[in-house]
Structure formats: structure tokens, C-alpha cells
Amino acid sequence: AGPASWRARGAQRRFSRRISTVPPTTRSSLPPLAQWAEAASRHETAAAKMQLRGHRSAAEVLALWESSVGVGSRRSGAVLAAACLWRLGQLSATVTSVDARNINFARLLELVSKAAEQGALGPSALCDALLAAVYLRERHAALGPLLTSCAQALALQVGGANSRELANGAYALAKAAFRDLSVLRSLAPEAADGLRSFGPLDVCRLAWAFASLDCREVRLFRAIAEEAAATLVDYGPQDLSNLAWSFASLAIHDKRLVQALAGEMRAKLREFSAQSLANMAWAFSALAADLPALCLQGLAQAATVMAEDFSAQGLSNVALAAAKLRLEEVGLGRALAKSANRRLEDFKPQELANFAWASAYSGFNDPELFHAIAQQAVAHEEGLNAQNLANLAWAFATLGLPSKEMFHVLVTSAESKLSLFAPQSLANLAWSLAKLRLDSGPHLSLLRGALATEALSKLSEFKPREIAALAWAVAGIGGEVREGSTVARLLLALREEASQKLCSFPPHELSNLVWAFATLSMGSAGEQELFHTVAQQAIQRLPEFEPQGLSNTLWAFGTLSFREAELFREVSHFAGANLRDFKLGEVSNLAWAYVSAGVDAPELFGQVERTLAGKLLQLDARTGASASVLPSPEAANSFATEVLGVLWSLSFAGRLSDDLLSLARRAASRRDGGQSSGSGPSRCPEPLPPALSPGRGGRAGEPRVVAAWPDRLALLKPPDWIVDPDRVGAAGIGQVSAYLSALLPSRQWRLAGDADHRLGLLHRLDVPSSGLLLVAKTLTAYHDLQVQLAVGLLVRDYAVLCHGWLPPDRGGFCARVHWVDRRSSRSVVRPWGRPSYTEVQGVAHAVRGAEAFTFTRLRIKTGRRHQIRLHTSHAGYPTVCDGRYSSAGTLRADSPWCQRNALHRWRLGFQDGAGAVREVLAPPPPGLSSALAGLEPRAGSRAAGAAGEPFLWLGSMRQKK
Incomplete structure (x- = not known):
């Protein structure tokens, strides 16, 4: 859309200004006789128009023309007819349907049209006729053909036209949306050659016309830029904004003109109307102008003051400019939001989507406003085009506002319009659906189905940023990618397309791309080839990477165990020298990547340790004097997670x-402001409830406390009890969290009701397994035990009965x-899996009939889901009675004599709050003991490490048999 106020601005002078003396023709090459003829034509036209000045109605004008028919020459009659049409254009607001049906009106139009075709009208009369046809619009069917005749005639006489x-003429063609651009292009050379004779209004009208019809005549606009940059001081605010709008619409960037426009705008800001300011702001943002800070500041301040005066389109344009130009005026976002909230009903669908996108891009999050935007989007769903739908989705996803009703409408509408995307x-729609992770079938089915199919058909058109965003979206929705599925085919195509365009990927998009493939755990030969090429690109462009991008890139390589030695070596040197610029989370990811890939980097690890020590000392200094300077709970939790990640990697x-x-444990002890219990400091052990004292339990089959300290306790979990606080077990499955809630009332023990800290539970234990759990009763204990868990001070030993004879010399x-x-609960062994280690501390071979078994003592160094059960099964020694990691036949054979999974955590070792080493032991429960009692030692075997406690149990049970 062009400047909407031009007609109002020119209402009083639309035609009258053209009566005044105008510059001579722009073509000095016309022969003298032709120049005389043009001058005579203009004189005739001006005289005819003067004759009509006193006529105030269409009826009077038509009556004058009727009385003059047949009087004078054919040429004078044609000129008078054109002048009458010109006057009717001036009086267009008063032309009624009765006037339009007047036979003389039809004859007048016919005569002017024929005169144009026969060359009887000069440029001045033709331009008048064109403008009149525009303003009379649809009053008569003959106006369309007349406009075409006059336009074609003007193209033939363009050499005799002056600047006005x-x-x-160009302005009229644009207002009429005349699509034959050959006519407009015929004007361009003449205008470019004679531009010095143009006034500001003529320059602006000319530029606006070409921009409105999307006619990109570079030579003309280069001339306009040169002329305007030198004369902008004569331009008013509206002229400035219209000129800027024209260049921006055609994406023609002239640095000198932009700087001149910025300077003039700043000098005349107080004279700008709201609409002119909005147009100016939009133009600068569309041109990605690099404006001086003072100019940006002035623009932002003026927009803040005028916020209530902007139209809906103006608000949308200013919001876009604020986002793209990074206008940081305090209060601008609030002022725009307040004004928009009051007039959201006036917003067209595109304006609504643009405003939402711009607000989100600027990081302005007003839930009330966005709720209203969502309601408007739902109400005007039919008017939302493909880009509007994508922009709305992107805005809400960026701000983390999952409006389910709106997204349901967006998804439904998008599905029917995907071919238009x-x-x-x-890419933006896919990214948005993945970012919000809405638990909705339609959203996921769209992303995995129709959207993926549409993206496949257009993938060759995707730019690097769009390829990376789409890959990120597929990774973000999670789920297993089935071979041959649409998503699988899309990922293969994305990989191939990315491989061809890697040289064009900015570092940030390289990082997003490899992150996506690593998250999807796609470690095939194809991905390895892609990652190798990415590694070469990254090595060449290391200084261009932001810290987050670099750490994420290495994280991806580490996740898939792609050991690109040169990349890891170069990053070690580069990151080690620049680690002060990294956030702690980025340091954690970087260190983890080296550990996961099995790459030793002593210098980098040394720098990582020094970096963490420095941050912990800073925290110690801030919190040592007063607990009032502790960070927010969210920030503290995030910092703690990052610290634990670094500690784990270093360990x-x-x-x-x-x-x-020691420094980390001291910092952990201050996480809750020094509170060592749920309700206050505690200096002495507290007695346990009688029914739950160590060694005694409540009802049969329930957990029981086996050891307790003032700030932590050890719990024995029976099989078929679920530990995870955020999971609900099936029928017959107990909840450890429910037991803890009864044991430790949250009114006294705050941690027992704190889901963010897992109710104090430090680790998991599989549902079918039994054994010891360590539970913190205070935040101080929880944080201290987390550190111990991360660095291996918290020891977890297991007694496991597995099939086969595990070699005694098997180290782990x-x-x-x-x-x-x-969404599932199954783990697998993959080259790109997480580093995992299970240590074998002793084995005892046994038999049951013709079957071989090993009773073994294991210690885990890492705590992956189902780690022991998966490790033993993968090595060929599945645990007894394991319904998930052994065959159905093996399970059927095990079930009659062992009714539970034969895995039991029998020992925990850790340090208490004072640093003393503690140990808790728990013999196998009756269900497992009876199964062990049915075993016989392997003849002639020697049990390695048989002095361990579980093996004493096995020996004692054999004696009892």
C-alpha cells in the first residue's frame, strides 16, 4: 500500500497547481515546431480549464460540453472534452448515479477515448484524463478502456511531456493499478534525463508510482536518489516518508540517500504526522538501514509520544521497525502495546500477525495483549494467509505462550493452505510447533505428515537458515524416526540439501544443523560424512562462532561420538584462550563433549577447572556475607545444574x-541460605517414628527406612514400586513419593513437597528392582549429595543374578x-549413546539344573536408564526374570522359580554432612533370596571376589537349604 493521505493532501491543489507555470519539456531534442505545438496544446488545455472553473456540478459541466459540440475545430473540441472530464474528476465526490447515466457522460468518455487514440490530445490533456478516470473510478464501464487509450497515447508522446x-501520468497509472508496465517503463528514461526539473512532490509521486506497481527501474531510481539527496532540505515530512517508502518497497538501497533521509527526519521530527513517521520507520527497517544512534533515539522517542495516534497499520509498521532496528527506547513497547490493545479490532490479519511477530522479536511479552491477539486471530482465521499463520505461530512460540485454541485454528487452517507456504x-511453522511441544495429535501429525511432505517438495528452495530450522523442528518433536517414514525421507533430503549448501551456512546455522542430527541420534555413515564436512567448515571459521554455537557444535560431535581430531584440537586451543567469554552452561557442554567423544584435552580441562573455580569463588564472595544476595531459585537451580555438569565431566x-x-561442596552448602532442615537449623539427630525406625517397617511390601541422619535417610525400596515423582505407576505399582509424603510432612520438611528437587530423591531405581535409595531431607543435604553423585563419591553397588557364566576377569x-x-522406557546400545560404565567387582558361577548363572557384584560409575540390565543383556548375560531386556522364552523359563527381576542395590556409600564416610547395607529381600537359595555352585569354580557381602549371603543360603 502506498501513502494513504495523498488524495486528501492534494484535494485542494490536485489540478490547480498544474495551471501554474511548469518547467519546459524534458526533451530539448524536440524540433522547434514540435515544441511550439506542445506549448500551444498546453495553452489550449489551460484556457479550457479556466473556462470550467465556475462550474460546481456535474450537470453544469455536461451541459457546457453539450452546448459546445460542433463548435470550433475537432482539436479544440477534443481539448474541451478532456477539460470537462478533468473538471468532473475534480467534482467526483458529487457525481451521482444519475449523472453517470447521462447520455452526454457516455459521449464525453467516448470522444476523449477516440481523441487519445487519434493523437488529438497532448501530454497535459492526457494526464488530466488519466487522473480524472482514476477519481471517477467505476462510475461508468467506458472509463477502463478510456484509461487504456490515454495511457498508450501518453507512451507515444512521452518525449513532449514535462516533469509534472x-x-x-505515472501516479495515475499506479492509482489505477494499470498492469501494462511497458507504458510506465516508457516514462522512465524521460524522467531520469529530466529529473533536475522535478519538484519534491513530482519526485515523490514518480517514485511512489513505480514502487506501487513494483516496477524496478534501477537507472531512474539511481537518478532520483542522486537528485533527492542533494535537495532533501526542500522536502516536507510527508515527502520524506513517501520517498523512503518507495525505495524500501523496491528494496533499492542507496546509502547516501538513506543517510540524508535520516538527517532530515531527525531535523524535522516535530513536524511529522503519525502516519508519516510510521511510513518512515517501516522504510528504514525494510532497507536494514544503519542509522546513527541519535537518529534511532529520536525516532523511538517520537514513536513513543505518538503511539496513541498511530493507525492499526501504523502500529504494525512501527512495531516492525522497532524490532528490526533494535529501537531500545524505554516505554516504546508498552506504549505500542497499550495503543494496540485498544484497537485490535481495527487490525487487518496481516497487521495483526506482523505486530505479534515484531513484539516477540523485540522480546516484549504482554500476556494480556497476546491473549487478545489470539482471540482476534481465531475470529479472523479466514483472512490469515500462509505467512500470517507462520508469523503468529512463531511469535507465540518464541514467547512460550501456548494458546491451544489459537494453535488448533492455525494448524487446521495451515493444513488446507500448505501448498501456498x-x-x-x-520452516517457521515447523519450528513453532516443535518449540511449544503441544501434546496434541493434530499438531504432531501435521508436522510429521503434510508439512514434511510439502517441505520435501520445496526443499531445493530452502535457504541454510530454513534448512537448519526445519531440522531443529524435527529433532524438537522427538520420537523414534521409523525407516521409510515421511520424516525419515525428509531427514535424508535435509542432509543432502545441507551438504550441498554448507558453504553458505552461517556458523549459528551450522551449529543448529548438527545439534538437530545429534539430538535425533542419527549416526549413520551419511551423517558422519556431513559432520566431517561441517568440521572442516567450523575449523576455518572458528572466530565467527558465538560461544553457545561452538559448545553446541562440539556437543553434537560428542553425542554421536564423531571424533574429528582436528576440530577437537583446534577448538581446544581456541576455546581455552577465550573461555572467559563462555557462560557456565556452555563450558559444561564443551567439557562434556570432550569426555563423550573420548578426547583428552589437558590444557582445556585445566582451563575449565579454573573457570569453574573462579565462578564458585565469586558466588562465595557474594553470598558469604549475607543470604539476602542469593540469586533467584530459578537462577540458582540453573547454575547448580551447570556446576554439576562440569564436575561430572572433570571427574x-x-x-x-x-x-x-571442596569449593563446590562449600558452595552447595549455601544454596538454601544455610538452612539445614525443612523448618530451621538442626544440630542433633532426630528420632524416627517408631514404626519406621531402621530395621523395622510398616505394612508388608512397603518401603522402609534402614538408616537415618538429621538431614538424610536411606530407604529400602521393594520391587514394583516407582521412584520417579513425575510418573504414575500402573495398577499394583506403589509410589515412593507417596510414602515419603507420609513420612516427611511438607509442612515440616519443605523439600518433601518440592517437585523441582524431586522430593529429595537423589537417584532412580527401576520399578521391578529392589534396593537402597538415598533421600535428602533438606536442601543443603540435597545439593551436597548431588555433588557427591556427580563426582563419584556416592557409591552404588548391586547384587545381580544373570544368565550364563560371566568371565571372572571381566573388568566391566x-x-x-x-x-x-x-515417551518409551527402553534403552539401547548405540555408538552415539551416552558414555556409560558398569564395573564388575566380583563373580560367583552357579547352576540350576542344566542352566548356567552368575551371581555378580556390580558398581555403576554412570547412572543411565536401565544401565545394568542393558549392559548385561548386550554382553550376552541378561538378568534373570527381565521382561524388557531378555527374550520372551527366557522370561517364561525364569518366572516359575524367580518371580521378580534379579537385581538388587545392596550397598550405598557416601559422606554425611560433616564429611564422615557412611555405609548402608541391605541384604536381598525374601523373593530374591529364595531364588538364590535354589542355585548350586558351579563344580570346580573359583568365585572371584567372593568375600563380598552378597556372596556370604549366597553361601549362608546354600547352607540353609
């Missing part, structure tokens, strides 16, 4: 010093464990 006529809109790599560990299992899908 060229500008008005451009690649950018497809796993064997690079953790005692000094750093180190297969990498991958959790297939968060």
Missing part, C-alpha cells in the same frame, strides 16, 4: 582436583547407552 505531466513460512576425565571439589561394561524415546 510525467509524474502525474513459502520455505521460510514452512569422568580424571581431572577433578580436591580443591575444586562400557557400551554407550541411548534412551530411544522419552
Whole structure:
């Protein structure tokens, strides 16, 4: 849309200004006789128009023309007819349907049209006729053909037109949306050659006309830019905004003109109307103008003051400009939101979508406003085009506002319009659906089905940013990618398309791309080839990476165990020298990547340790004097997670010093402001409830406390009890969290009701397994035990009965464990799985009839889901009675003599709050003991490590038999 106020602005002078003396023709090459003829034509036209000045109605004008028919020459009659049409255009608001049906009106139009075709009208009369036809619009069917005749005639006489006529002719064609651009293009050379004779209004009308019809005549606009930049001081605010709008609409960037426009705007800001300011702001943003800080500040301040005066379109344009130009005026976002909230009903669908997108891009989150935007989007769903749908989805997803009703409407509407989506809109919609992770079948089915299919058909048109966003979206929705599915085919195509365009990927998009493929755990040869190429690109462009992008890139390589030695070496040197610029979470990801990939980097690990120590010392200094300076709970939790990640990596790599560990434990002790219990400090042990004292339980089959301290306790979990607080077990499955709620009332023990801290539970234990659980009763204990868990001070030993004879010299299992899908509960061994290690501490071979078994003592160094059960099964020694990791036949054979999974956590080792080493033991429960009692030792075997406690149990049970 062009400047909407031009007609109002020119209402009083639309035609009258053209009567005044105008510059001579723009073509000095016309022969003298032709120049005389043009001058005579203009004189005739001006005289005829003067004759009509006193006529105030269409009836009077038509009566004058009727009385003059047949009087004078054919040429003078044609000129008078054109002048009458010109006057009717001036009086268009008063022309009634009766006037339009007047036979003389039809004859007048016919005569002017024929005169134009026969060359009887000069440029001045033709321009008048064109403008009149525009303003009379649809009053008569003959106006369309007349406009075409006059336009074609003007193209033939363009050499004789002056600046005003060229500008008005182009303006009329644009107002009429005349699609034959050959006529407009015929004006361009003449206008470019004679531009110095144009006034500001003529320049603006000319530029606006070409921009409105999307006619990109570069030579003309180069001339306009040169002329305007030198004369902008003569331009008013509306002229400035109209000129800027024209260049922006055609995406023609002239640096000198932009800087001149910015300077003039700043000098005349107080004279700008709201609409002119909005147009100016939009133009600068569309041109991605690099404006001086003072100019941006002035623009932002003026927009804040005028916020209530902007139209809906103006608000949308200013919001877009604020986002793209990074206008940081305090209060601008609030002022725009307040004004928009009052007039949302006036917003057209595109304006609504643009305003939402711009607000989200600027990070302005007003839930009340966005709720109203969602309601408007739902109400006007039919008017939302593909880009509007994508922009709305992107805005709500960026701000984390899951309006389910609106997204249901967006998804339904998008599905019917997917063929109209451009690649950018497809990528944005996919990203939005994945970002919000709405638990809705239609959303996921759209992303995995129709949207994926549409993206496949257009993938060659995708730019690097769109490829990375689409890959990110597919990774974000999670789920297993089935071979041959639409999503699988899309991922293969994305990989191939990305491989061809990698040289064009910015570092940020390279990072997003490999992150997506790593998250999907796609470690095939094809991905390895892609990652190798990415590694080469990354090495060449390391200084261009942001810290987050670099750490995410290495995280992706580490996740898939792609050991690109040169990349890891170069990043080690580069990141080590720049680690001060990394956030702690980025340091954690970087360190984890090296550990996961099995790459040793002593210098980098040393720098990582020093970086963490520095941050912990800073925290110690801030919180040592007063608990009032503690960070928010959210920030503290995030910081703690990052610290634990770094500690784990350093410990796993064997690079953790005692000094750093002490510093980390001291920091952990201050996480809750020094509170050592749920309701206040506690200096002495508290007695346990009688029914739950160590060694005594409540009802049969329930958990029971086996050891307790003032701030922590050890719990024995029976089989078929679920530990995870956020999971609900099936029928017959008990909830450890419910038991803890009864044991530790949250009114006294705040942690027992704190889901963010897992109710104090430090670790998991599979539902079918039994054994010891460590539970923190206070935040201080919880944070301290988390540190111990991360660095291996919290020891977890298991007694496991498995099939087959495990070799006595088997040191352990180190297969990498991958959790297939968060919606399932199965883990698998994959090359791209997480680093995992299970240590074998002793074995005893046994038989039951013709079957071989091993009773073994295991210790886990990592705590992956189902780690022991998966490791033993993968090595060929599945645990007894395991319905998930052994065959159905094996399970059927095990069930009659062992009714439960033969895995029991029998020992916990840790340090208490004072640093003393503690140990808790729990013999196998009766169900497992009876199964063990049915075993016989292997003849002639020697049990390695048989002095361990579980093996004493096995011996004693054999004696009891």
C-alpha cells in the first residue's frame, strides 16, 4: 500500500497547481515546431480549464460540453472534452448515479477515448484524463478502456511531456493499478534525463508510482536518489516518508540517500504526522538501514509520544521497525502495546500477525495483549494467509505462550493452505510447533505428515537458515524416526540439501544443523560424512562462532561420538584462550563433549577447572556475607545444574582436583541460605517414628527406612514400586513419593513437597528392582549429595543374578547407552549413546539344573536408564526374570522359580554432612533370596571376589537349604 493521505493532501491543489507555470519539456531534442505545438496544446488545455472553473456540478459541466459540440475545430473540441472530464474528476465526490447515466457522460468518455487514440490530445490533456478516470473510478464501464487509450497515447508522446505531466501520468497509472508496465517503463528514461526539473512532490509521486506497481527501474531510481539527496532540505515530512517508502518497497538501497533521509527526519521530527513517521520507520527497517544512534533515539522517542495516534497499520509498521532496528527506547513497547490493545479490532490479519511477530522479536511479552491477539486471530482465521499463520505461530512460540485454541485454528487452517507456504513460512511453522511441544495429535501429525511432505517438495528452495530450522523442528518433536517414514525421507533430503549448501551456512546455522542430527541420534555413515564436512567448515571459521554455537557444535560431535581430531584440537586451543567469554552452561557442554567423544584435552580441562573455580569463588564472595544476595531459585537451580555438569565431566576425565571439589561442596552448602532442615537449623539427630525406625517397617511390601541422619535417610525400596515423582505407576505399582509424603510432612520438611528437587530423591531405581535409595531431607543435604553423585563419591553397588557364566576377569561394561524415546522406557546400545560404565567387582558361577548363572557384584560409575540390565543383556548375560531386556522364552523359563527381576542395590556409600564416610547395607529381600537359595555352585569354580557381602549371603543360603 502506498501513502494513504495523498488524495486528501492534494484535494485542494490536485489540478490547480498544474495551471501554474511548469518547467519546459524534458526533451530539448524536440524540433522547434514540435515544441511550439506542445506549448500551444498546453495553452489550449489551460484556457479550457479556466473556462470550467465556475462550474460546481456535474450537470453544469455536461451541459457546457453539450452546448459546445460542433463548435470550433475537432482539436479544440477534443481539448474541451478532456477539460470537462478533468473538471468532473475534480467534482467526483458529487457525481451521482444519475449523472453517470447521462447520455452526454457516455459521449464525453467516448470522444476523449477516440481523441487519445487519434493523437488529438497532448501530454497535459492526457494526464488530466488519466487522473480524472482514476477519481471517477467505476462510475461508468467506458472509463477502463478510456484509461487504456490515454495511457498508450501518453507512451507515444512521452518525449513532449514535462516533469509534472510525467509524474502525474505515472501516479495515475499506479492509482489505477494499470498492469501494462511497458507504458510506465516508457516514462522512465524521460524522467531520469529530466529529473533536475522535478519538484519534491513530482519526485515523490514518480517514485511512489513505480514502487506501487513494483516496477524496478534501477537507472531512474539511481537518478532520483542522486537528485533527492542533494535537495532533501526542500522536502516536507510527508515527502520524506513517501520517498523512503518507495525505495524500501523496491528494496533499492542507496546509502547516501538513506543517510540524508535520516538527517532530515531527525531535523524535522516535530513536524511529522503519525502516519508519516510510521511510513518512515517501516522504510528504514525494510532497507536494514544503519542509522546513527541519535537518529534511532529520536525516532523511538517520537514513536513513543505518538503511539496513541498511530493507525492499526501504523502500529504494525512501527512495531516492525522497532524490532528490526533494535529501537531500545524505554516505554516504546508498552506504549505500542497499550495503543494496540485498544484497537485490535481495527487490525487487518496481516497487521495483526506482523505486530505479534515484531513484539516477540523485540522480546516484549504482554500476556494480556497476546491473549487478545489470539482471540482476534481465531475470529479472523479466514483472512490469515500462509505467512500470517507462520508469523503468529512463531511469535507465540518464541514467547512460550501456548494458546491451544489459537494453535488448533492455525494448524487446521495451515493444513488446507500448505501448498501456498513459502520455505521460510514452512520452516517457521515447523519450528513453532516443535518449540511449544503441544501434546496434541493434530499438531504432531501435521508436522510429521503434510508439512514434511510439502517441505520435501520445496526443499531445493530452502535457504541454510530454513534448512537448519526445519531440522531443529524435527529433532524438537522427538520420537523414534521409523525407516521409510515421511520424516525419515525428509531427514535424508535435509542432509543432502545441507551438504550441498554448507558453504553458505552461517556458523549459528551450522551449529543448529548438527545439534538437530545429534539430538535425533542419527549416526549413520551419511551423517558422519556431513559432520566431517561441517568440521572442516567450523575449523576455518572458528572466530565467527558465538560461544553457545561452538559448545553446541562440539556437543553434537560428542553425542554421536564423531571424533574429528582436528576440530577437537583446534577448538581446544581456541576455546581455552577465550573461555572467559563462555557462560557456565556452555563450558559444561564443551567439557562434556570432550569426555563423550573420548578426547583428552589437558590444557582445556585445566582451563575449565579454573573457570569453574573462579565462578564458585565469586558466588562465595557474594553470598558469604549475607543470604539476602542469593540469586533467584530459578537462577540458582540453573547454575547448580551447570556446576554439576562440569564436575561430572572433570571427574569422568580424571581431572577433578580436591580443591575444586571442596569449593563446590562449600558452595552447595549455601544454596538454601544455610538452612539445614525443612523448618530451621538442626544440630542433633532426630528420632524416627517408631514404626519406621531402621530395621523395622510398616505394612508388608512397603518401603522402609534402614538408616537415618538429621538431614538424610536411606530407604529400602521393594520391587514394583516407582521412584520417579513425575510418573504414575500402573495398577499394583506403589509410589515412593507417596510414602515419603507420609513420612516427611511438607509442612515440616519443605523439600518433601518440592517437585523441582524431586522430593529429595537423589537417584532412580527401576520399578521391578529392589534396593537402597538415598533421600535428602533438606536442601543443603540435597545439593551436597548431588555433588557427591556427580563426582563419584556416592557409591552404588548391586547384587545381580544373570544368565550364563560371566568371565571372572571381566573388568566391566562400557557400551554407550541411548534412551530411544522419552515417551518409551527402553534403552539401547548405540555408538552415539551416552558414555556409560558398569564395573564388575566380583563373580560367583552357579547352576540350576542344566542352566548356567552368575551371581555378580556390580558398581555403576554412570547412572543411565536401565544401565545394568542393558549392559548385561548386550554382553550376552541378561538378568534373570527381565521382561524388557531378555527374550520372551527366557522370561517364561525364569518366572516359575524367580518371580521378580534379579537385581538388587545392596550397598550405598557416601559422606554425611560433616564429611564422615557412611555405609548402608541391605541384604536381598525374601523373593530374591529364595531364588538364590535354589542355585548350586558351579563344580570346580573359583568365585572371584567372593568375600563380598552378597556372596556370604549366597553361601549362608546354600547352607540353609
